[in-house]
Amino acid sequence: MDEKNLWQSILDEIFPEVNSASFHAWFHDLKLIKIEDGKVYIQVPMEIHKKILSSNYYDLIDNAFYKVTNQNYEYEFLLKEEIEEILPKPVVEEETYSSNETVFHEESKPLEQNHENISTPSDWDSNLIPSLNFDNYIVGDSNRLAKMAGMLVAEKPGEAQNPLFIYGKSGLGKTHLMHAIGNYIVEHSNKKVLYTTSEMFKDDYINIANITNGNNVQITTDFKRKYRDIDVLIIDDIQYLVGAEKTQQEFFHTFNTLHQANKQIIISSDRSPEDLKLLEERLRSRFTWGLSVDIYPPDFELRCNIIRSKLKNMTISAKIEDGVIEYIANNFQNDVRYIEGALNRLMFYTSMMVPQKIDLNFAMEALGDFGNNNIYKTNSIEGIQNAVAEFYHITVNDLKGKRRNNGVAYPRQIAMYLCRLLTEENLNRIGMEFGGRDHSTVIHACDKISQDLKTNKALEGEIKEIQNKM
Numbered sequence: 117m118d119e120k121n122l123w124q125s126i127l128d129e130i131f132p133e134v135n136s137a138s139f140h141a142w143f144h145d146l147k148l149i150k151i152e153d154g155k156v157y158i159q160v161p162m163e164i165h166k167k168i169l170s171s172n173y174y175d176l177i178d179n180a181f182y183k184v185t186n187q188n189y190e191y192e193f194l195l196k197e198e199i200e201e202i203l204p205k206p207v208v209e210e211e212t213y214s215s216n217e218t219v220f221h222e223e224s225k226p227l228e229q230n231h232e233n234i235s236t237p238s239d240w241d242s243n244l245i246p247s248l249n250f251d252n253y254i255v256g257d258s259n260r261l262a263k264m265a266g267m268l269v270a271e272k273p274g275e276a277q278n279p280l281f282i283y284g285k286s287g288l289g290k291t292h293l294m295h296a297i298g299n300y301i302v303e304h305s306n307k308k309v310l311y312t313t314s315e316m317f318k319d320d321y322i323n324i325a326n327i328t329n330g331n332n333v334q335i336t337t338d339f340k341r342k343y344r345d346i347d348v349l350i351i352d353d354i355q356y357l358v359g360a361e362k363t364q365q366e367f368f369h370t371f372n373t374l375h376q377a378n379k380q381i382i383i384s385s386d387r388s389p390e391d392l393k394l395l396e397e398r399l400r401s402r403f404t405w406g407l408s409v410d411i412y413p414p415d416f417e418l419r420c421n422i423i424r425s426k427l428k429n430m431t432i433s434a435k436i437e438d439g440v441i442e443y444i445a446n447n448f449q450n451d452v453r454y455i456e457g458a459l460n461r462l463m464f465y466t467s468m469m470v471p472q473k474i475d476l477n478f479a480m481e482a483l484g485d486f487g488n489n490n491i492y493k494t495n496s497i498e499g500i501q502n503a504v505a506e507f508y509h510i511t512v513n514d515l516k517g518k519r520r521n522n523g524v525a526y527p528r529q530i531a532m533y534l535c536r537l538l539t540e541e542n543l544n545r546i547g548m549e550f551g552g553r554d555h556s557t558v559i560h561a562c563d564k565i566s567q568d569l570k571t572n573k574a575l576e577g578e579i580k581e582i583q584n585k586m
Contacts, residue, residue, distance in 0.1 A: 119148050119150070120148075122148065122184065122185070123147070123148035126148070126180045126181060126184055127143060129180035129183055129184060130176060130177070130180050131143075133176055134173075134176070141261065141264045141265065142168055142169060142173060142264075143173075145160075146159065146165075147159040149194070151189065154189055154190060155190045155191070155192060156189045156190070156191045157192050157194060157199065158191060158192070159194055159199055160194065160195060161268075161271065162267060163195065164264070164267065165193060166193045168264075169193050170193065174191065177191060178191070242298060242308075242311060243310065243311040243312060244295050244298045244299050244302065244309065245295050245299075246299060248291075248296055248299065249295075249296045250263070250266075250296045252425065253292055253293060253296050254421050254422045254425050255418075256415060256417060256418030256421065257415060257418070258288075258411060258412035258415060258418060259293075259411045259412070259414070259418075261409050262282055262284075262409040262410070262411045263293060265277060265282075265407055265409045266280070266294075266296065266297045267300075269297055269382065270296075270297045270301055270304075271300075273301055273305075273307060273347065273380035274348075274378040274380040275378070277406045277407040278375065278378070278380055278381060278405070278406045279371075279375070279380075279381035279383055279402070279403060279405060279406040280297075280380075280381070280382045280406055280407055280409070281384075281388075281389055281403050281404070281406065281409070282294065282382070282383070282384045282385075282408075282409055283384065283385045283387055283388050283389075283408065283409075283411070284386070284411035285386055286386060287452050287454070288411045288412070288414070288452060289411060290352070290384040290411060291352055291384065294311065294350050294352060294382055294384055295311065295350075297350070297382060298311050298348065298350050298382075301347075301348055301380075307347035308345075308346045308347045308348070309346065309350065310342070310346045310348070310349055311351075311352070312349075312350070312352070313351065313352040313356070314351060314352070314353050314354050314355070314356040314357045314367075315353070315356050317343070317351060317357075317363065317367065318357065318360050318363045320339060321362070321366050322363070324336060324339045343370050344370055344373045346374075347379050347380065348379065348381075348382070349374055349379065349380070349381050349382070351381075351382070351383055352384050353384060353385065354384065354395075355385045355386055355392060355395075357395060358392075358394040359394070361396075364395065364396050364399060367399070368396065368399055368402075371399070372402075375402070375405070387542070388408060388410065388542050389403035389404050389408060390404075390542060391542050413496070416445055416446070419444075419445035419448070419455065420441055420442065420445045422452060422455060423441050423444055423445060423455060423459065424441065426455070426456065427441075427459070430463055431463065432462065432463050432466050432474060435471070435472070435473050436474040437473065437474060437475050437476065440474055440475065440476055440478075443476055444458050444459070444462075444479070444483075447483075458483055461482065462479060462482050465482035466482070496539070497535050497541060497545075497549045498549075500534045500538065500586070501516075501531055503582050503585045503586050504527050504530055504531040504582055507527075507578070507582050507585065508523070510523070510524055510527060514527075515531055516549070516550055516551040517551060528550060528561070529560075529564055529565055530565055530575075531550070532546060532547075532550060532557075532558050532561035532565075533561055533579075534579070534582065534583070536558065536562050538583075543555035543558045565579075
């Protein structure tokens with residue numbers, strides 16, 4: 117079996133073992149380079165692949181090779197430029213390359229193709245914030261896939277995952293990630309990048325419409341040049357185009373123009389494309405052409421890491437105890453902006469009181485009622501699960517587990533119903549938080565409780581009591 121067919125057989129073994137997003141993120145762009153002296157050399161597109169493949173998927177790759185070849189190997193993951201050191205260099209004329217291949221002269225600096233004449237004017241304002249980059253974007257399980265998708269787009273804008281649609285609730289780092297992608301592209305290419313928000317886009321369109329009434333060709337042309345004569349459009353909070361029908365039409369044409377020219381489009385929203393019901397269907401359908409990734413509220417460990425990262429640039433970092441970090445992480449669960457606000461308030465209070473150390477008692481005094489000590493969050497799946505579990509004297513693990521007796525199954529349906537009623541999470545997300553159940557299970561639960569509420573006054577009272585808890 118030649119190496120090409122061998123590698124395809126390996127991928128065929130791996131594909132059923134991971135979800136499609138993980139396969140595309142970590143395996144789709146790998147290449148088998150050679151097998152020699154019991155070692156398999158695999159080319160990876162980015163440095164992060166080395167770490168992820170070695171730490172998370174090494175055994176999966178090893179098992180796949182053993183199934184296909186009945187042999188065990190060692191595996192080495194190499195970037196393209198590293199591979200050139202172990203392979204004989206092909207005899208080709210200098211500066212002659214295949215038109216379908218991206219050639220790297222320096223680490224992480226791909227040569228641009230079909231853009232030889234593009235130069236970013238020195239006075240061009242990309243609207244990017246330089247301090248928001250991949251290095252200070254703290255990663256955990258809740259945003260790992262989103263960052264990976266962002267890095268893939270940053271490395272090869274316009275070539276794959278177009279558009280990239282990032283969604284999640286406010287304050288979870290969507291804007292930081294978008295700026296990080298844009299800054300990486302600007303630093304490693306000559307592409308013209310524009311960051312904007314849907315409100316800015318709408319304001320520009322309305323202003324031009326008011327000024328020109330469609331008669332001033334030059335001003336209209338300037339508007340189109342700003343948003344279409346670029347290589348990367350990053351547009352934040354697309355949900356605010358709801359209700360602006362003419363602006364939606366203009367964005368539809370802008371989207372088509374960029375996408376047809378293989379220009380990268382990056383969009384963020386507070387909900388998935390499927391849940392943007394008030395946007396035009398033709399826009400929503402286009403948002404799903406590429407890759408959609410969601411960012412969840414950070415878990416406790418990630419919140420602690422975010423706090424530690426932010427403390428590095430604050431004068432109180434040397435005084436603060438670990439218990440205070442955990443206290444803040446426990447009290448600000450769903451929005452990174454509230455974490456920032458808590459740290460700013462703590463720093464201000466420290467500057468006034470000048471304590472020798474910042475312990476838990478001092479932090480509680482400083483933050484006062486700024487934090488919400490209630491463990492229930494009305495807009496949090498986790499908070500709803502906690503409230504329902506306590507009311508019915510079961511555990512959250514029971515709600516997420518496989519038990520089907522009525523003492524667990526019915527509270528589980530109530531919890532799903534409340535999640536659909538009180539949060540803006542989509543059906544797939546709710547099902548995943550209840551032990552990986554699919555959206556049809558959530559629909560059945562919501563329909564069941566809705567019907568029961570029409571005739572069961574006791575159930576209505578129970579649900580009201582649970583909501584009062586929250």
